[in-house]
Structures are given as structure tokens and as C-alpha cells.
Amino acid sequence: MMRKEQFLKSIIEEIMGYSSDSSFPKISQFEIEYAGLDDEILDIYKKLGGIQESFPINYSWDIKYPDFIIELDEELHFNRYRLITLNSSIYNSYRYFSIGKYKEYCRLYENKCLSFGKYGNKWMSDSSEKFFLKSNDYGVLEGNGSSRWRQRAFNDFLKDVNSVIRNKPVIRVSIYDEYDGETIGSILNRRDRKKTTDFVYSVLKEYKLR
Template sequence: MGKRETAMGGLLTNAGYRITDKPPNASTANMGGHARAEALGLYQRLQGIRELERISSGTWDVAVQGNLLIEVDEENHFNRHRAATLDGTDYPWTADYLRYCAEYESRCRTNGGFWTSTSSECMFGPASPRGDHTGVGAPRWRQRALYDAVRDVWAQGNPGWSLARLSIYDVVDGVSFNDVLKGRQQIAPDRLRELIEARTLG
């Protein structure tokens, strides 16, 4: 997250949240049996090519007091593969995120490691030419969608933690949340809390 994570920390502090230590990464190794099967099933839905015994996401964006995890999703998180992982779900962010995936896929980056990587090709196969979505398309897009979905499943199956997802495409009181993160606009702290509460699972 970098600059956005730093900006989000400041916004949360201003809204009365207390930043705390993050839990371990979401992983099928620390899920119950049903959640683990669901996560591995999502890998198959994304046309994974290996028999995986374990899937682990990256680190969480922010954790705040009360065991609430907050993820801030930027432009590279919204595309056809993320939509595939959300299909049939009823998370607090599902409807908005499916719309963002449909409307903003063209903003996902296709250069370098945003399109493919060694680890993502091991999971999904060799990449198609840059920008070509026939065949495998972008293995890294698929991998990122999988890791986001693993976080969702982990949070849904772990009653000790709650998860809220915010997007740069969210609009609060007519203001782009991306502009808020970049310091170009402001929103009232209570409106940020309302958005977080509306998007919290668990």
C-alpha cells in the first residue's frame, strides 16, 4: 500500500481508531475445514493449474483496536478475476466491488509485474501477451484476486476478527475516496466511520 496505507492510518486516527498489530497473513493453514475447502475451490475457479495444499495471502493493510482489519483496494484489484471470486457472495462490499470490476478493469496495470510474475505463472500458467485476455491472460491478476478472496474467506470463518474493505472508487458525500487518500479532498471523520461500518464483515 505504501503512501495510501500511511494516509489511511492518519484518517483512521483522526476518526478515533487506534492502530494495532496485524494478525498473521490469511492462510488456508489457519482456516477451518469448510473455509479451507472454499479457498481451494476459488483457486480452481480461477483455473489454477497445480494441486495446492496451502494458499497464503500477503500482509493485511491495517488493523485497528477491536480486532478490525481494514483493506484499502486500489485500481489493480478490480477486474474479471476478482469478479469471479465475488460471484455468489453477499459480503458488505460485494455489490459495489462487482460494479467496480465491470467499470474499471481498463485501469488495471498491464506492465511488468502487474501482468505476470514467476510465482503467479507457477499457479496459473504462462501469461498471454500483455493486454491479451485470451487463454491465461494475466496470471498476476488472477493471483491478486485469489489472495483477496482468501482474505475474505479467512475473515468470514474467523469470529475473532472482522474485515472491512474500502476502495479508491468509493464516493463519500460526493467526494472520491481516492482524492481523500491523496490529500486533495477531505471527508468528515464520522462519515469515514459510517463507510467502514457499512463495509464490515463480522
């Protein structure tokens, strides 16, 4: 079965008229330092339980075009760790998703994140254990919780930093967002081509990308 992200990507590619495999490199340490954000990012990394002296820069994009990125945030992206990142000063004037709504989703839907992400490499991985506090037993959020959740939250934060520094839209769409009286998750689950197309057009129009 086609995943929600794949379905959304296929609709966006139809609208744009070409593949979304454009080159959109990760932010560099030099760019971060030049923008004066090194201390802020290190502070968030440490608040997330980062255990290395310097923070890692290692993430991949969902749907990427030369002038914008669209990230589809599903259940695993809303929890106490993402909430920590959303209190960063970089979001004081961020405009490519609703910070208030995302904070609310983190508070309301952590139980759904736990349901989807309390086992296997969704809870811990070699990489996340290397850079963040060692995870508790599967599903135990108290104390150290999940290193993979911490890592995912930090990677989302870095993607948003990318947008701030390069002044290119990194647009976040949450499955909990609503369009025309229905959640985006529900629309994508149903593979509703018309409604998804209308929604994507509305997003591109909002940010003057189409």
C-alpha cells in the same frame, strides 16, 4: 508523495490513537478445513487458473488492528478475475462491503486496471507464474491474461474468507465508492483531512467499531 493508502492509514491511526501494526495472522489451512471451506476455496482457485494441487495462502494486510482490518482497493483490484471470486457462496451473507457494487466496479473499470497493471510485476511475477496459468504478453487479456491479476484476486478472496471464518471485520473501501458526493479516490488524492476523517468515523460507526 504520500500514497492514498498511507494517507488513509495516517488518518485512521489518528482516530484510533495508536499504530496499525497489530498482529493479525493469515488464515491457516486447519481453520479453513475446520470451517468446511476447503472445497469452496479450491474451486475458486481452479476457476482462477490455479495450476497447483493445493492453493497457496500468502497475502498481507493494508491497515490492521486487533478487532478489524481495512483494505483500500485501488485500480488493480477490479477486473474479470476478482469478479469470479465475488460469485463464491462465502459472499451470500458478507456485510463488510457491497458485493453488488464491487461486481459493478469489476465490469466498469477493468480498463483502468489494465492501464495501471499491464506491465512488469503488476502483470506477472515469479510467485504468480508458479501458482497460476502462465501470463500472456503484457496487456493481452484474452486467453491466459495476467497471472498476477489472478493471484491478487485470489488473495483478496482469502482475506474475505479470513473474515468469514474468524468473524472479524475485513472492511473493504474502494476508490470508486462515494462519500458526500465525491469518490473516495478523489478525496484521498486531494489529501482532504477533514473529509477523510469524517468518512473513517462513518465507517467505524457503521460497523460499531468506534
